[in-house]
Amino acid sequence: MLPTDQAPPLVLYTTDPLNGGPRLEELIQSFLTPEPFFFVRNHGTVPRLLPATYRLYVDGLVQQPLDLSLADLQAHYAHKTVTATLQCAGNRRSELTQLAPIAGEIPWGPEAIGTASWGGYPLADLLADAGVLAGANHVAFTGLDQIEQRGAVIPFGASVSLTKALSPEVLLANTMNGMPLSHTHGAPLRVVVPGYIGARSVKWLGRITVQDHPSSNYYQAHAYRRFAPDVTPETADWEAASVLEAVPVNAAICVAREFSQGRSKWVLLRGYALGSGLAPMEQVEVTADGGHHWAPARFLPEQAPWTWRLWETELALEADPNGVAVRARDTLQQTQSESLAAVWNFKGYLNNAWHVFHRQEGER
Ligand SMILES: Nc1nc2c(c(=O)[nH]1)N[C@H]1C(S)=C(S)[C@@H](COP(=O)(O)O)O[C@H]1N2
Numbered sequence: 562m563l564p565t566d567q568a569p570p571l572v573l574y575t576t577d578p579l580n581g582g583p584r585l586e587e588l589i590q591s592f593l594t595p596e597p598f599f600f601v602r603n604h605g606t607v608p609r610l611l612p613a614t615y616r617l618y619v620d621g622l623v624q625q626p627l628d629l630s631l632a633d634l635q636a637h638y639a640h641k642t643v644t645a646t647l648q649c650a651g652n653r654r655s656e657l658t659q660l661a662p663i664a665g666e667i668p669w670g671p672e673a674i675g676t677a678s679w680g681g682y683p684l685a686d687l688l689a690d691a692g693v694l695a696g697a698n699h700v701a702f703t704g705l706d707q708i709e710q711r712g713a714v715i716p717f718g719a720s721v722s723l724t725k726a727l728s729p730e731v732l733l734a735n736t737m738n739g740m741p742l743s744h745t746h747g748a749p750l751r752v753v754v755p756g757y758i759g760a761r762s763v764k765w766l767g768r769i770t771v772q773d774h775p776s777s778n779y780y781q782a783h784a785y786r787r788f789a790p791d792v793t794p795e796t797a798d799w800e801a802a803s804v805l806e807a808v809p810v811n812a813a814i815c816v817a818r819e820f821s822q823g824r825s826k827w828v829l830l831r832g833y834a835l836g837s838g839l840a841p842m843e844q845v846e847v848t849a850d851g852g853h854h855w856a857p858a859r860f861l862p863e864q865a866p867w868t869w870r871l872w873e874t875e876l877a878l879e880a881d882p883n884g885v886a887v888r889a890r891d892t893l894q895q896t897q898s899e900s901l902a903a904v905w906n907f908k909g910y911l912n913n914a915w916h917v918f919h920r921q922e923g924e925r
């Protein structure tokens with residue numbers, strides 16, 4: 562393997578569409594993820610939109626449809642900053658494939674996650690200007706990408722409830738960590754929906770539609786659905802399956818570094834923990850014996866309402882750190898499943914079983 566300072570920041574799964582994430586050690590180097598180390602999840606080719614000709618449309622169940630340039634947005638709306646973690650629904654999918662293969666999906670380790678300070682215009686402010694009409698329940702976002710999907714070319718799209726859309730944390734972002742948004746992360750404008758799966762944070766935003774029903778875009782109506790462990794692609798009832806939305810409590814071990822002190826051997830563990838943002842994280846614990854004994858980890862000081870917490874701890878350990886596991890809990894006492902089998906689903910979404918460290922994964 563190349564030394565880290567010469568290796569590119571992202572390890573790619575596919576190049577077109579561009580999909581990749583950082584090495585785990587680098588993922589948790591800082592509370593805010595530097596843009597080069599922020600995972601990239603694309604369903605199609607990255608569009609390179611020209612700021613000068615870019616328009617954002619707001620339509621549907623509104624009194625006054627809007628047609629805005631970037632200059633209009635800048636002139637009429639307050640620019641705010643929200644620090645938020647984005648996590649792909651497929652984060653930690655690779656562990657699920659230990660139980661059964663998951664075809665046609667990216668085998669993400671725990672690296673499909675990142676935290677940024679996003680700067681942008683509150684969606685609620687645009688909706689207030691447009692005037693939401695009675696009967697509206699959902700706000701749909703349509704991207705300007707062109708994705709080949711089952712013989713057709715479609716944009717990426719998603720929706721959130723009107724209630725979430727009006728929440729102050731939901732932004733139309735044009736900056737990331739104080740820098741202009743990059744093409745790969747959605748320039749010139751993307752949605753950021755803190756607390757929800759990454760797929761709701763539509764990049765290259767072209768249109769916002771206020772409507773009485775959820776988005777009928779393939780990626781919301783069909784793709785990102787949660788099924789019980791016993792459901793197969795053949796038995797799946799797509800319409801009845803629950804829509805993925807808020808992210809569950811989750812944690813991962815990103816670094817396990819062995820060291821000795823005197824005669825005893827230790828391992829330094831570091832990682833991240835997060836929940837939906839509705840409640841702060843309360844505790845992270847690690848176990849070296851399959852869950853019989855748990856030791857608490859220390860949170861690093863930085864925190865914000867919609868972000869992960871980084872944590873670390875040292876464990877006395879004679880054996881190598883393979884098999885050490887982590888679990889987290891929030892102040893509502895929401896926690897994680899012990900077993901992968903309990904959370905297994907054939908699309909491999911939202912794996913939040915206890916994360917068991919394996920050396921290869923940490924070194925990826
Ligand atoms: N237009 C568009 N928006 C998109 C996607 C996409 O393919 N096209 N991918 C989504 C998914 S599944 C995730 S997890 C996040 C990833 O954002 P990032 O690439 O900035 O990390 O973007 C979301 N927004």
Ligand SMILES: [Mo]
Binds near residue numbers: 602648650651760
């Ligand atoms: Mo995603």
